[in-house]
Amino acid sequence: MSKLLVTLGFVFLSAFGFSQDTLTISKSDLRQKLSEKNLQLQMARKNYQSAKADYQQSNALFLPNITASYTGMVTTNPLMAFGSKLNQEILTQSDFNPALLNDPKTTQNFATKIEIQQPLLNIDGIFGRQAAKAKMEAFQLQTQRTEEYLLLEVSKAYRQLQLAYKAVNVLEKAASTAKTNLKLVENYFKQGLLQKTDVLNVQVRVNDISNQLQYAKSNVQNASDYLAFLINEDTQGKTFKPAEALDNTIKVEVVDWQWSDHRKDIQAMQKSSEAYQKMLTMSKMSFLPRLNAFGSYELYDSQFLGTAAKGYLVGAQLSWTVFDGYKSIGKYDKAKADFQKASLETEQYKKQSQLEFNKTHRQLKDAENKVGLSQLAFEQAQEAYRIRQNRFAQGLEKTTDLLVSETQMIQKELEHLQAVFEYQFTQEYLTFLTK
Template sequence: MKSIAAAFLMLLCAPALLLGAEPSVSLKEALARALERNHLVSGAAYEKEAAEEGAAAGRSRYLPRIVLDEAFSASDLPTRVFMMKLDQGRFTQNDFQIGNLNTPSSTTDFRTALTLEQPLFDLGIGYGREMAQREAERMGYRFEGRREDVGFAVYVAYLGVQRAKSVLAAAEKDVEEAREHLRVATVRGREGTGLKSDELRARTFLSEAEERTITALNDLKLARMRLALAVGGEAGESLDIREDVTGEAFRLNEEDIVREALANRRDLKGAEKGVERAEAAVGLARSAWYPTLYAAASVQMNDRDVPFGHDNDGWSAGVNLRWELFDGLGRMHGTARARAERDAAAQYLEQFRKEVDLQVRESILRRAEAGKRLEVARHALLAAEEGSRLVSKRFANGLATMVELLDAQSALSRARTGLAEREADHLLATARIYHAAGIFLKEMIP
């Protein structure tokens, strides 16, 4: 009998032992690890790098382009043969004979050319560079915003573990008290002072409490897995929290938070850069109305028999002005389209500013609401504890029924779980304000 009891005790303790073996982190450690290892942050970093490389590529268009060409051709066309021989320096007096001019023998030519092209005036390069630069800045803000989002997700996951632990502790306490009620009902039934129905009700109540404990255990396991995933862990890993998050005094008033949000929200600043990029796109469309001026120079070698050979060489240099005077009204419509896209981006930005303002004010109201609900939950727990104590004393003296006792116990269980939920909700409501204002990491990792 003793061995069976020992085995049952080990079975009950096994989940707690297994859960306690998880590696743990503090909130700051979890945030730091997530910003370093989370795949969403890494992906945003690569997007930022790609945009910066695109901006660098746009700047490179101001520099000269140097191209090496090697071409081979063979022909018996009179004009082609005439020019090949001239380029190779093989033209002779005999080539001026009428028969040789009209029906020359076929010949070959290897042409080696080193060409340099330098833009002197091209407005499109400047506007294209500005567009790429604005895009790089937008992706930079997107990267910072992703860090904020991931940090907030880690905080939510961290609170999820803390909430699950509190709910599990409440459930285990319910099981402990339910076992005591069953023991009392069993003893009273054995002594003939209690009812069989009381014992059955107590046993059912204990079973329900044990079911809630099983659910709470699984919720805690899943919460730990979500935390591990949020900080960049592998699939299936679990991570425990080392310390609970405690509520801190809220230092900023509503108007200050709104100003912080309008100044610091990365997605809002990214949208502003999107408007600037659209403005540069208008300039790019307008630049198509202006001429372009390019300088070019080339050194050329020609050989009849081998590539990169040197039967003869020469050079050329010049400047090319190109001005498209009419393109079928394509530039006019292109410019109108760019203006419309710029105006659309500006309108979306203005609406987004209003939405950010509303998000911040709503989060502040929700925090006040969460604070009041937390206060109500604390009072409810005190009342439920006192009510359970009084009913338990009345039941011990035979003045209350088992139904009344279990009702009071159920109310106490709900109050305990409700307080755990409200405490986590209040902490999360404060974090949502910082996240809505774009200063979550600043406040969490000073």
């Protein structure tokens, strides 16, 4: 009695442990977790934030640059001492004494200074700001496309997990059938109706299915680990289980698939090319002069925090770099080459995308035909196995023929499930290519 209780206790603990380690998850849960936790998506968002920060820096083209400083100093330098007294408005007639001018006493000076620099006309900066904006928009579109791709990837991984579980179910059923056949063959052998080689052949078949079943269970864990990677979760010692099973049939929809260059990834490439074009224009405009205003307000005193004297300075500067040693010309040539390269890359990407769409469109029709043929082949294999099994029970079929028929039935069922998976994913991928 005690042994029975211990055995039941182990069975209960095993069942409880399995339920704890197996996490049922739906596709909607995966989509939400992907959006919140996927590392690749987070990096894409950070790239956008970085580009947005670059664009924000271009606000300096219109906004003033304001700095404030407080300086304290002690000097016996003739020029600095005379200038400090002049700024403090404490200069007297005696200070013009040549002896004091040449060898002044220690002079203190404390200065508060507020400076303002205001850009007025910087044409190259305007195009630089437009380039930064185009770059920011390109990263925004790229982030959106990355999320669309990852949603496709997590859907594919979910279907792979469904397929892996379905394969385990098929092979478990096959293992049960093989063991039943083994018992039948062993009984026939004991009755002298079959030879030892027949028993060995069936035993080999049982072992072969057990081996396949082990690989199928490993595939379940591999698919589960990949899903965990996509949603950035630690599933050490745990396994995901899909809330929905893989369908054995497909739903064929009549859709007028049309390729378009309004996809977010293509728009991102076009925005990137636009950014390079603005950079090229900015390089051209750098040959033009710049106009900037400046001003300052200053407070001086010989005492700390004193404000005895004050004054201001306001002005404007028109500057023009006439020649900088071929530096600006080199930048222009580089910007031109980068823009041409970006234009070529965009054109190549569009052609590759069109090519991929055409290829996938044909693959969808092929996948549909494959599902129909594989389903027919599986049904025929089932019927053939049923007939051979009945004939074998009547002693009218060889053991080897039964094993071949059984193997073929399992293989055709797995092929049909694989065909259904391929059709469903190809349909989703085609939607992704036209989105």
